[in-house]
Amino acid sequence: MTELWVKNACVIDPIRGINGEIMDIAIRDGRIVESVSDRADVIDAHRCLTLPGGIDSHTHVSGTKVNFGRYMSPEDMRAGRTKRRGKMHVTSGYYVPTTFGNSYRYSAMGYTTLLEGAMAPLEARHTHEEFTATPHQDMLANTLFDGNWAVMDAVREHDVRKAAAVVAWTLNAARGYAIKLTNPGGTEAWGWGDDLTSIHEQVPHFAVTPAEIITTLIQANELLRLPHSVHLHCNNLGKPGNYQTTLDTFELVPDLNPARQSLYATHVQFHAYGGGTWRNICSKAEEITRSINSKPQIVMDMGQIMFCRTMTMTADGPMEFNLHCLHHNKWSNHDVELETGSGIIPVTYSKKSAVNCIMWAIGLELALLTKSPWQCLLETDNPNGAPFVKYPEIIGLLMSKRYRDEECATLHAETEKRTSLWALERELDWHEIAVMTRAGQAKALGIASQGKGHLGIGAEADIAIYPIRTDMVDPAREYRKVVEGFQKTRYTIKRGRVVSRDGEIIVDGANATFWVNAKVPEDIRMENDKEFIRRFEQFYTVRMSNYPVQDLYLPRGRCIETEAML
Amino acid sequence: MRVILESKVRKKPSLPIEAEAIIPRNFLKGTDLVVFEGNKERTLSELFWIFVEGTAVSPENIEVVLKGDTSRIKRVGEYMDTGTILIEGDIGMHCGNFMSGGTIEIRGSADAWLGREMRGGTIVCRGNAGHYCATGYRGEKKGMQGGTVEVFGNAGDFCAEYLAGGTVHIHGHTGDFPGVEMRGGELLIEGDATRPCGNMKNGSCVILGTVHDLLPTFEKSGTHLLPERNLEMDVYTGDVANRGKGTMMVASRALRR
Ligand SMILES: [Zn+2]
Numbered sequence: 001m002t003e004l005w006v007k008n009a010c011v012i013d014p015i016r017g018i019n020g021e022i023m024d025i026a027i028r029d030g031r032i033v034e035s036v037s038d039r040a041d042v043i044d045a046h047r048c049l050t051l052p053g054g055i056d057s058h059t060h061v062s063g064t065k066v067n068f069g070r071y072m073s074p075e076d077m078r079a080g081r082t083k084r085r086g087k088m089h090v091t092s093g094y095y096v097p098t099t100f101g102n103s104y105r106y107s108a109m110g111y112t113t114l115l116e117g118a119m120a121p122l123e124a125r126h127t128h129e130e131f132t133a134t135p136h137q138d139m140l141a142n143t144l145f146d147g148n149w150a151v152m153d154a155v156r157e158h159d160v161r162k163a164a165a166v167v168a169w170t171l172n173a174a175r176g177y178a179i180k181l182t183n184p185g186g187t188e189a190w191g192w193g194d195d196l197t198s199i200h201e202q203v204p205h206f207a208v209t210p211a212e213i214i215t216t217l218i219q220a221n222e223l224l225r226l227p228h229s230v231h232l233h234c235n236n237l238g239k240p241g242n243y244q245t246t247l248d249t250f251e252l253v254p255d256l257n258p259a260r261q262s263l264y265a266t267h268v269q270f271h272a273y274g275g276g277t278w279r280n281i282c283s284k285a286e287e288i289t290r291s292i293n294s295k296p297q298i299v300m301d302m303g304q305i306m307f308c309r310t311m312t313m314t315a316d317g318p319m320e321f322n323l324h325c326l327h328h329n330k331w332s333n334h335d336v337e338l339e340t341g342s343g344i345i346p347v348t349y350s351k352k353s354a355v356n357c358i359m360w361a362i363g364l365e366l367a368l369l370t371k372s373p374w375q376c377l378l379e380t381d382n383p384n385g386a387p388f389v390k391y392p393e394i395i396g397l398l399m400s401k402r403y404r405d406e407e408c409a410t411l412h413a414e415t416e417k418r419t420s421l422w423a424l425e426r427e428l429d430w431h432e433i434a435v436m437t438r439a440g441q442a443k444a445l446g447i448a449s450q451g452k453g454h455l456g457i458g459a460e461a462d463i464a465i466y467p468i469r470t471d472m473v474d475p476a477r478e479y480r481k482v483v484e485g486f487q488k489t490r491y492t493i494k495r496g497r498v499v500s501r502d503g504e505i506i507v508d509g510a511n512a513t514f515w516v517n518a519k520v521p522e523d524i525r526m527e528n529d530k531e532f533i534r535r536f537e538q539f540y541t542v543r544m545s546n547y548p549v550q551d552l553y554l555p556r557g558r559c560i561e562t563e564a565m566l
Numbered sequence: 567m568r569v570i571l572e573s574k575v576r577k578k579p580s581l582p583i584e585a586e587a588i589i590p591r592n593f594l595k596g597t598d599l600v601v602f603e604g605n606k607e608r609t610l611s612e613l614f615w616i617f618v619e620g621t622a623v624s625p626e627n628i629e630v631v632l633k634g635d636t637s638r639i640k641r642v643g644e645y646m647d648t649g650t651i652l653i654e655g656d657i658g659m660h661c662g663n664f665m666s667g668g669t670i671e672i673r674g675s676a677d678a679w680l681g682r683e684m685r686g687g688t689i690v691c692r693g694n695a696g697h698y699c700a701t702g703y704r705g706e707k708k709g710m711q712g713g714t715v716e717v718f719g720n721a722g723d724f725c726a727e728y729l730a731g732g733t734v735h736i737h738g739h740t741g742d743f744p745g746v747e748m749r750g751g752e753l754l755i756e757g758d759a760t761r762p763c764g765n766m767k768n769g770s771c772v773i774l775g776t777v778h779d780l781l782p783t784f785e786k787s788g789t790h791l792l793p794e795r796n797l798e799m800d801v802y803t804g805d806v807a808n809r810g811k812g813t814m815m816v817a818s819r820a821l822r823r
Contacts, residue, residue: 072705073705074703074704074705075702075703075704075705075706075707076705078703328808328809329707330705
């Protein structure tokens with residue numbers, strides 16, 4: 001039995017409605033309890049800001065795509081090098097660091113749970129191996145269904161139950177957590193050298209549209225009672241004028257679940273562009289947030305970009321090809337048979353580029369114009385918009401108009417004309433930041449019931465104590481202190497153990513991987529479906545029996561079982 | 567001031583020495599510098615006999631002379647900005663990394679990555695240079711950006727890859743792919759070259775020897791007389807596969823196969 005007693009903590013715990021109370025937290029064997037014995041280890045938080053462990057609900061840290069980003073950027077391995085020290089492995093890399101680099105830096109920032117944004121089911125083993133090597137965060141995997149042939153067949157036949165059964169089988173086989181759609185239909189079209197430009201355009205050879213894939217899977221998701229909603233990277237990412245596609249997509253979404261959203265729209269900054277070319281691109285954040293503000297069934301995340309050199313990596317293969325044609329830099333393109341694809345290119349976001357400045361402003365506009373912080377979560381689509389180590393700066397920008405003004409003064413002159421950022425006075429408070437970095441994520445991902453994202457009795461003792469005294473810092477003026485404070489926790493506690501102290505990792509990690517087993521009735525299970533098996537054996541280059549990920553790949557797997565309503 | 571470093575006999579002479587500390591500026595405050603031999607930290611005096619002649623008040627008056635077996639010493643002159651380094655024998659990899667000023671003279675041969683990502687200054691190598699002479703490191707899109715590298719012998723493969731500025735002059739032959747990905751600067755090869763300038767975007771490359779396997783993505787745009795050598799040159803533009811605006815000149819006789 002191990003016990004820990006955190007006293008004098010200034011707690012903000014939005015899920016439980018606690019906002020800045022000084023309280024003590026008792027922990028026994030990794031969970032929060034009413035009280036502990038007097039033999040417990042004691043941490044005095046000295047009234048510092050204490051939050052549930054941070055949760056990133058969309059990041060790219062593991063899997064084939066991320067790893068290929070590493071192959072492609074040996075120059076990045078010259079950055080961010082740290083030596084082996086105590087319990088810490090050697091790390092290197094800045095925008096695509098080694099797995100341990102990711103894990104340590106997230107931990108230093110108080111993050112204890114991560115959702116990998118895109119896992120191709122066929123390549124799930126690699127993702128899970130890298131999860132194991134990202135030891136300080138619990139991991140969840142968005143599983144790609146955007147170009148899944150069996151799903152598209154079911155969509156064409158208007159068979160929601162069948163689509164749900166395919167999803168259930170695949171999630172179980174890949175040890176995945178949620179349904180991810182990346183440019184639905186478009187990535188499959190890219191397999192044929194094409195892309196889709198509208199959600200009502202048909203995928204070649206499948207006679208289904210992105211809109212049909214999205215709506216069918218939203219329904220299937222609820223039939224399976226999955227903890228998370230459909231997680232969507234909309235069509236037409238990064239194209240001037242794409243905001244209309246995004247709005248059209250939002251219009252498709254019914255409100256099906258009282259406990260959470262029915263659609264999670266990711267990195268919406270990349271989907272909120274007006275204009276028709278790169279020359280006249282402008283912000284449509286007002287239109288997007290007007291839609292979000294009237295639709296509680298949708299939660300989005302920012303997809304903030306920051307000015308730096310980074311790597312873009314996504315299952316959206318055609319989009320990456322377009323970017324490659326623009327930059328003429330190195331490029332990787334990858335097809336995953338019967339499922340999806342991916343592309344990777346390096347980018348540098350520069351203040352000299354009007355387009356980049358407008359993108360930067362749009363991300364902030366989205367966060368400031370969305371009324372409820374529960375509906376706009378903070379992330380950069382790491383590393384696509386910026387490496388996650390930039391989060392503290394984003395927090396600073398959201399909390400301080402002065403900081404924004406100072407940054408705005410250094411931007412390309414066009415930015416002011418084509419965005420509304422200059423006019424936005426709103427400054428987010430500590431509570432809203434806590435929502436946007438952990439509580440909102442826990443609710444959106446459906447893991448609050450697993451004891452994540454809050455500090456209630458029975459919750460997992462994932463806690464971040466930042467060296468910030470909220471009663472003594474005025475974030476609007478002293479934004480530097482805010483940024484510094486969020487860069488390095490005083491203590492990061494993971495399942496009741498202090499894992500990081502002042503940025504130093506002090507123990508070996510022992511993370512868990514959450515995955516979902518949605519139980520469907522015997523008669524529609526894919527392993528009993530002769531036609532599914534026949535097509536699988538015909539088209540895949542692997543046998544169906546060799547496809548599922550063995551338990552060996554998840555040394556600390558935590559299965560969430562659901563009873564499907566089929 | 568002259569600092570002479572004469573390498574001592576080592577138990578394991580093949581162990582590389584990481585010697586980025588050896589730049590003239592560092593000797594202003596004495597010779598108390600550390601380097602790594604393999605993974606072990608060593609003081610300079612453990613590895614070298616050190617002789618100091620004269621004094622200096624500013625780093626540009628400091629000359630560092632390396633003697634003895636220096637072929638496994640890496641990163642000499644890294645980030646050097648002024649002064650002189652004279653290497654009497656061969657030198658190890660990465661000599662003159664990121665150098666921005668001063669002069670390095672190598673009487674022997676240099677190993678790979680000589681003058682990589684150099685910004686300014688002069689490197690003269692009397693012998694041969696290894697692969698990746700005057701380039702960017704793996705994945706780096708801007709290689710050498712300024713200064714001069716002159717090699718009197720031959721250079722290995724990928725010479726002047728990603729060259730973005732400055733001058734590279736190879737008196738001998740180069741290996742495969744000299745000047746690939748060039749985006750600026752000047753490359754002069756007096757000897758032969760194989761598959762030069764692939765994916766070149768900008769800059770100019772002159773080859774006086776024989777070109778083997780000229781890439782088909784270069785467009786011949788005319789001829790040009792090099793008066794100082796009285797040589798007629800075929801002028802090519804490319805690499806058209808990469809919207810290239812580079813110029814490659816090849817001695818006309820070289821293409822008469
Ligand atoms: Zn993403």
